[in-house]
Amino acid sequence: MGAVERILEREFVPADDDGVVVCRCEEITKGEIRRAVHDGIFTMTEMRRYLRAGMGLCQGQTCAKNVKALMARELGVPPLELEHATARSPMRPVEMYVLANEEVAD
């Protein structure tokens, strides 16, 4: 990981399809994601925290790839350069009373 200067030379250019919803759980559009990059949101982890894209019920399992591609294009870097946001336990949503129970059945 090298030092990254938080500067973006290109300007934000509105597009016709900016209204397309990319993250369905949180209803975040393409335009919002593209604009956030120009606000200085350069990593997928930051994007989750800033717009909640990928923070909903599916935790980004559906949209992460598309968010990544969009961000990479806006930043002018290959998508492979962008790290996915950290996956957090539990892998599937778990009801509180289930997670609370540590007893092992014999």
Added chain:
Amino acid sequence: MSNTSDVIIVGGGVIGNAAAYYLSKKGVSVTVLEGSADIGHGGSSRNGGGVRQSGRDPRELPLAMYGIQNLWPGLSGELGIDTEYTPKGNLRLGKTQAHLDILRKLTDRAIACGLDVRMIGYEEIKSINPYLSDEVIGASWCPTDGHANPLTATLGFYVNARRLGARFISGEKAVKLQKVKGRLRKVVAESGVYEAETVIVAAGLESRPLLNTVGIDVPMTGNLMECLVTEAQPYLFDQMLGAAEADFYGHQSKHGSFVFGGSSGFEGCTLDKSGLLENYEKTAPATCRGIMRYFPDLKRAKIIRTWAGFIDVCADGVPVLGNAEEVPGLVIACAFSGHGFGISPAVGYNLAELITTGKTPVDISALRYDRFKAKI
């Protein structure tokens, strides 16, 4: 690009970003060095969002009150980002007589500092929050406390500081501070050397080794604390909640999910083998049991995410803030001891005043770096 600016800030957490914002607003040129790849990747993105005055040490309370009176109310409008600041009060709950004794002590101390906080009984608690378990027998109630969203607040300060011209470099870890002719002048980082008139060290726990390079030591230690969040739920309540023993706290976010923090009692003794801030297996289940004892109705709410973060706990439980006369040009802002989010706008604002005018609106002298004395 020239590596010289008026101020260098080491650490792009909520404290560093808030200072960068208020300094930039005053036309000061700022460079922020953030060691990790993500802005705000430390405690600032991992905390419970409490914006509280009640329960705070009298040395820290004036900053908490200043922020709530002067800065938080207009912050979302000023930043153009919803920080979800919700000043709808804080209930600190007690279930036993011993709990009530703790709450009474904290409350008396805060009243002496001029805070509007009082003890309330079962009936009043139920009228404020009907969902609480009947086991709760008393609470302290501070109507001006509340909560906010640490993610949007931290990044909101960043985005706005950057817009005002502050330079941010991520993935750039500072390794050494250097004096030139008796005055702090340089920050040596992994990929470059930066120069400024003033350097703010706001690197959380990592501030200690960095300050050591100019002979200053802040006695603090790291504690890994954990939180969890539920899927969005129908709206239940607005207050921030805590418990007398500080083992459970949380709120319902604007988005509908509940954010709760808790503990297992093994804090400080868990091993984070990976360096990735791993959750400890016993903590989330213990937190769930704690929540269900206060909110039986939440037992079927689904947990969708858990995480951990370090708090930089000072030997005497309050932050270290301000100039260090021994090292002219140095400003220290660390050891927030698990309460740095709520006071972050006030800290950033006061640091900007300190650097530009030499004075702070809030008296921060009790938070000096050289206050530590051995017990005998």
